Amino acid sequence: MENKNNKKALHFTIDGRQFDWEQQFITGIEIRQKGNVPEDFHIYLVVEKPGENELIKNADKVDLARQGIEHFVSDKASWKLIIDDKHFEWHHQYISGEDLRQLGNITADYQIFLSIKDPWKDELIKNEDKVDLALPGIERFFTKHIISEKTIYIDDEKYNTSAEFLTPNQIMQLANIDKTDHYLKQIIGTEQISYKDKPEEKIKIVSGMKFVSIYVGPVTVSNIK
Numbered sequence: 080m081e082n083k084n085n086k087k088a089l090h091f092t093i094d095g096r097q098f099d100w101e102q103q104f105i106t107g108i109e110i111r112q113k114g115n116v117p118e119d120f121h122i123y124l125v126v127e128k129p130g131e132n133e134l135i136k137n138a139d140k141v142d143l144a145r146q147g148i149e150h151f152v153s154d155k156a157s158w159k160l161i162i163d164d165k166h167f168e169w170h171h172q173y174i175s176g177e178d179l180r181q182l183g184n185i186t187a188d189y190q191i192f193l194s195i196k197d198p199w200k201d202e203l204i205k206n207e208d209k210v211d212l213a214l215p216g217i218e219r220f221f222t223k224h225i226i227s228e229k230t231i232y233i234d235d236e237k238y239n240t241s242a243e244f245l246t247p248n249q250i251m252q253l254a255n256i257d258k259t260d261h262y263l264k265q266i267i268g269t270e271q272i273s274y275k276d277k278p279e280e281k282i283k284i285v286s287g288m289k290f291v292s293i294y295v296g297p298v299t300v301s302n303i304k
């Protein structure tokens with residue numbers, strides 16, 4: 080858009096809404112009027128470093144001709160965001176990873192990502208990270224379950240699995256042990272737990288577990304030690 084003097088209109092945002100302005104400078108009162116910001120709301124100019132936004136009083140002037148679009152926020156504004164396709168509102172300009180966990184009821188075994196348009200990679204948001212919600216558009220976040228590898232021992236051989244639960248038959252399958260002529264025992268110190276009659280019982284897998292397979296097939300010369 081251009082004005083009658085062929086000057087390009089300048090742009091700025093207030094609480095995420097974009098406006099045009101035909102002058103190089105804009106005052107605090109003009110920002111307030113343009114964005115319908117009530118008198119009991121403070122207006123801040125968004126700066127790059129979180130937590131250090133500049134308070135703009137009614138008589139203050141801001142140069143809109145500087146590089147980039149100037150963003151303004153009011154201190155009682157709310158911002159919309161999306162976490163795993165659920166809509167939320169937040170009453171602060173910045174939201175931390177820890178805030179996101181509390182808002183979305185996200186447990187510690189899930190990672191939080193800020194969705195970034197292709198071809199760029201989505202951004203991992205750690206608990207201490209802060210995201211500016213005052214920028215144009217609605218920020219979208221999604222979660223991913225953290226899959227951790229666990230190491231277990233079967234017949235003194237090491238095997239890795241990400242499964243939370245396994246049955247004795249699945250554990251033997253992991254070690255390529257024939258379940259038709261073997262059953263499984265778990266070794267805990269000097270104790271042994273037999274799964275001979277419980278081949279499909281679910282076992283919660285924890286790193287360091289030890290199992291042994293017991294042969295119950297026909298005895299041949301090769302089986303005799």
